[in-house]
Amino acid sequence: EIVLTQSPGTLSLSPGERATLSCRASQSVSSSYLAWYQQKPGQAPRLLIYGASSRATGIPDRFSGSGSGTDFTLTISRLEPDDFAVYYCQQYGSSPLTFGGGTKVEIK
Amino acid sequence: QLQLQESGPGLVKPSETLSLTCTVSGGSIISSSYYWGWIRQPPGKGLEWIGSIYYSGSTYYNPSLKSRVTISVDTSKNHFSLKLSSVTAADTAVYYCARLWRSGSGSPGINWFDPWGQGTLVTVSS
Numbered sequence: 409e410i411v412l413t414q415s416p417g418t419l420s421l422s423p424g425e426r427a428t429l430s431c432r433a434s435q436s437v438s439s440s441y442l443a444w445y446q447q448k449p450g451q452a453p454r455l456l457i458y459g460a461s462s463r464a465t466g467i468p469d470r471f472s473g474s475g476s477g478t479d480f481t482l483t484i485s486r487l488e489p490d491d492f493a494v495y496y497c498q499q500y501g502s503s504p505l506t507f508g509g510g511t512k513v514e515i516k
Numbered sequence: 517q518l519q520l521q522e523s524g525p526g527l528v529k530p531s532e533t534l535s536l537t538c539t540v541s542g543g544s545i546i547s548s549s550y551y552w553g554w555i556r557q558p559p560g561k562g563l564e565w566i567g568s569i570y571y572s573g574s575t576y577y578n579p580s581l582k583s584r585v586t587i588s589v590d591t592s593k594n595h596f597s598l599k600l601s602s603v604t605a606a607d608t609a610v611y612y613c614a615r616l617w618r619s620g621s622g623s624p625g626i627n628w629f630d631p632w633g634q635g636t637l638v639t640v641s642s
Contacts, residue, residue, distance in 0.1 A: 441621055443628040452612055452632035453563065459620070464630060496563060498629075501622035504578045507563040 410435055410499050412508035420516040427484040429511045431497035436477045441501035444473055444482045447510075448493045456495075457482065487513070518543040520613050520633035528607075528640050534600040538613030538633060545594045546571045551616040551625055554587060554598045556609040557635075564609075568616055568625040569596055576625025603640045610635040 411434040421427055431442070440460035445453035455464040457473035460480055470485040484491055492515050497508040524536035538552070545552060553568035567577040569587045577585050581600070589596040600607060614629035621627040 438622045445629075452614075452635050453629070454632070455628055455630035458628040458630075498563070500626045500628060503576065503623040503626050504580070505565045505626040507565070509562045 409504055410437065410502055410506055412497055412499060412506055414495075414497060414508035414511045416511060417509075418512045418514060420514050421487055422516045423487050423489055425487050427482075427487055427491070427513055429482040429484075429495055429513075431475075431480040431482070431508050433478040433480070433499060436501075437480075437499045438501035440476050440480075441499060442473075442475070442480050443498045443500065444471075445496045445498065446491075446493045447496065453496060484513075489515075518615065518631060520615065520631065522611060522613050522633045522636040524636060524638070526637060526639060528603055528638060529642050530604055530640055531602055534598070534603050534607060534611075534638055534640070536598045536611055536613075536636065536638070537595050538597070539593075539595040540615075541594070545589065545596065546591050549618055551576070551618055551627065552589070552596045553614050553616050553629060555612045555614060555629065555632075556607075557612070558606075558609045565626070566598065566600075566611075570618070570625075574625075605640050608638065608640045610637050 413432045415430045442460045444457040447453040461473045494510045528534045551568040554566040584601045586599040612635045614632040616627040
């Protein structure tokens with residue numbers, strides 16, 4: 409099973425700042441089969457990125473994903489008030505699919 | 517617009533079987549392009565994949581839960597269901613259903629999830 413480790417656990421930033429979230433896999437994720445989700449309190453996760461770098465439908469271009477192999481990054485170029493939430497990565501390169509433990513982006 | 521909605525008891529006794537249904541609206545569950553899946557999230561914790569199903573009935577389970585999980589599909593009702601047996605307090609979680617793409621992944625039965633249902637909290641307690 410591929411273990412995904414997200415860092416940092418919490419990111420304290422101000423609106424307008426750039427957020428860089430890391431997702432590291434315990435072994436290589438084949439073909440960059442990695443997704444990112446945003447989750448707000450009391451809501452279901454929302455797909456942001458799939459295939460490591462493809463934005464899902466309706467996702468603003470301030471969200472971008474990059475990486476391959478074992479190291480992946482989600483970047484939010486300029487944080488807006490609506491972006492403060494928990495972010496999860498998920499791999500679907502090998503079964504069982506697994507999620508990272510999440511990074512909380514909070515208002516500084 | 518495709519929507520998924522979970523339904524079922526919010527309280528289950530220890531050692532009993534948890535049963536949930538996910539009703540799909542705005543589209544057919546019969547599609548060669550998708551799987552349908554279940555994910556859970558204990559309060560304040562992360563996400564765990566439970567399993568997935570194709571409309572033909574083919575199933576794919578997380579090995580950690582496989583011995584207790586059954587996922588089934590009813591195409592006439594456009595819904596799929598989850599049964600988790602011998603539950604304990606550790607099974608207390610918000611249970612989500614979601615759609616998965618069928619192509620472009622490293623293994624059958626897995627992919628990214630989109631969209632998700634709103635989730636339903638199931639508490640295991642006597």
